[in-house]
Amino acid sequence: DVKVTQSSRYLVKRTGEKVFLECVQDMDHENMFWYRQDPGLGLRLIYFSYDVKMKEKGDIPEGYSVSREKKERFSLILESASTNQTSMYLCASRGDGANTEAFFGQGTRLTVV
Amino acid sequence: AQTVTQSQPEMSVQEAETVTLSCTYDTSESNYYLFWYKQPPSRQMILVIRQEAYKQQNATENRFSVNFQKAAKSFSLKISDSQLGDTAMYFCAFMKHGGNYQLIWGAGTKLIIKP
Numbered sequence: 001d002v003k004v005t006q007s008s009r010y011l012v013k014r015t016g017e018k019v020f021l022e023c024v025q026d027m028d029h030e031n032m033f034w035y036r037q038d039p040g041l042g043l044r045l046i047y048f049s050y051d052v053k054m055k056e057k058g059d060i061p062e063g064y065s066v067s068r069e070k071k072e073r074f075s076l077i078l079e080s081a082s083t084n085q086t087s088m089y090l091c092a093s094r095g096d097g098a099n100t101e102a103f104f105g106q107g108t109r110l111t112v113v
Numbered sequence: 114a115q116t117v118t119q120s121q122p123e124m125s126v127q128e129a130e131t132v133t134l135s136c137t138y139d140t141s142e143s144n145y146y147l148f149w150y151k152q153p154p155s156r157q158m159i160l161v162i163r164q165e166a167y168k169q170q171n172a173t174e175n176r177f178s179v180n181f182q183k184a185a186k187s188f189s190l191k192i193s194d195s196q197l198g199d200t201a202m203y204f205c206a207f208m209k210h211g212g213n214y215q216l217i218w219g220a221g222t223k224l225i226i227k228p
Binding site: 031041042043044050056088092094101102106 | 117119122146155156157158159160163165204208210211213214216218219220221
């Protein structure tokens with residue numbers, strides 16, 4: 001059974017803290033993604049990575065950075081958390097090629113107070 | 114740039130009824146893929162059905178089928194014999210062929226199946 005695992009389901013952090021969201025996949029997928037999900041806005045892409053140490057900005061990268069030191073792990077970093085980063089964060093992975101399915105983690109609901 | 118629009122923020126139907134969720138998209142691409150994903154209260158996003166634009170035949174997966182109208186850029190999802198377990202957020206997504214195969218998402222439709 002394929003699996004994408006996010007380290008936390010719920011997280012509460014204080015404004016200004018550095019926050020790490022971790023995502024691990026066991027499918028040997030090349031591509032990994034971090035999305036932010038807000039009501040009425042769908043999923044918005046923050047960053048994605050197509051290989052180890054490779055990353056590209058998505059639609060809303062401001063205030064975030066990422067790290068991919070190993071193929072199976074993709075981390076999202078909030079350098080200095082702010083209240084407007086309170087949201088649901090979803091990690092996904094997929095293999096190469098058009099006809100491959102994206103698999104998702106269960107999401108991390110982050111609250112910044 | 115591609116956009117995906119889901120015009121129904123929320124819908125509710127009785128169990129066993131048929132329901133259709135709407136999705137329209139805008140693109141100048143000729144080769145692309147369309148998806149419906151389901152996100153139940155457990156938050157696990159699951160692929161429901163996929164359509165390749167070059168295929169004229171509408172995709173079906175058990176009780177789920179799509180009505181793909183390429184000229185109208187419309188991609189609706191029909192759920193037959195709806196069940197309580199179908200209660201979820203449903204997202205329509207677009208992916209163009211080539212490049213980095215990113216998904217472009219609609220805002221979602223919250224579907225409630227009533228007993």
